[in-house]
Amino acid sequence: MKDITDRLADGEYTSIEAARQLALAQSMEKELKRQIGALKDFLTDKMDSKEHLTTELGTVAAKHGSEPRWRVKDPVAFAQWLGTHGEESSVEQVPYPVEWATKPDAIEHLIGQHGGEQPAGVELSRGTGDTVAISKVKEWSQIFNDQQAQAQARQLLGITGGGMAAVKDDTDDEEENPWDRI
Structure with a gap:
């Protein structure tokens, strides 16, 4: 052919x-x-x-x-959110979130601690x-x-x-x- x-x-x-x-x-x-x-x-x-x-x-x-998971879309916005919500230990001086704070489980925990508020700079992936x-x-x-x-x-x-x-x-x-x- x-x-x-x-x-x-x-x-x-x-x-x-x-x-x-x-x-x-x-x-x-x-x-x-x-x-x-x-x-x-x-x-x-x-x-x-x-x-x-x-x-x-x-x-x-x-x-x-895979299940939907939280991921950091805008690290700077997320770092600012962390700082304004009393999570300064989760932020480096850049300000940039420390690596462990950007993990899906850590984000899920933070959302639970702050009344379900979705942090700035973070989005929920669609999952597959x-x-x-x-x-x-x-x-x-x-x-x-x-x-x-x-x-x-x-x-x-x-x-x-x-x-x-x-x-x-x-x-x-x-x-x-x-x-x-x-």
């Missing part, structure tokens, strides 16, 4: 053909992102922590997420949800040389009926492999 950059460099596409391919690829990308999200959510729910599933196309591994990681994935070109992988890709993309011979180039009567149009 000839790479798209080579096909473009060789002048094999007109602007309208390139635009058509770009729109098709963008549509496929949107659908694939939706499906990737659904598949990741499904596997995240089904897999145990640190579990690996190896297939002929790649390996999927479960990954633990559990997810899966994909590795050892076959190269795109290898998928085209694997009939089973092609069938799975067609199924994933919702390409049904007629098979490979059903798609023809608008400008040529010769049959074309639909994967070449991607």
Whole structure:
């Protein structure tokens, strides 16, 4: 299969053909992102922590997420807040908070000591949800040389009926492999 950059460099596409391919690829990308999200959510729910599933196309591994944690976004503002709230021992003379005062647990403790007030210069990170990681994935070109992988890709993309011979180039009567149009 000839790479798209080579096909473009060789002048094999007109602007309208390139635009058509770009729109098709963008549509496929949107659908694939939706499906990737659904598949990741499904596997995240089904897999145990640190579990690996190896297939002929790649390996999927479960990954633990993290809880939201406090982090210092603006050390100077945080140091000033510490100083005005009677926590001078937590501030260096720069003024800059001492390292231990910037740790998530220390910030959590300080917030509790000061009635839940969020210190200036500190924010709560979003944390991450559990997810899966994909590795050892076959190269795109290898998928085209694997009939089973092609069938799975067609199924994933919702390409049904007629098979490979059903798609023809608008400008040529010769049959074309639909994967070449991607």
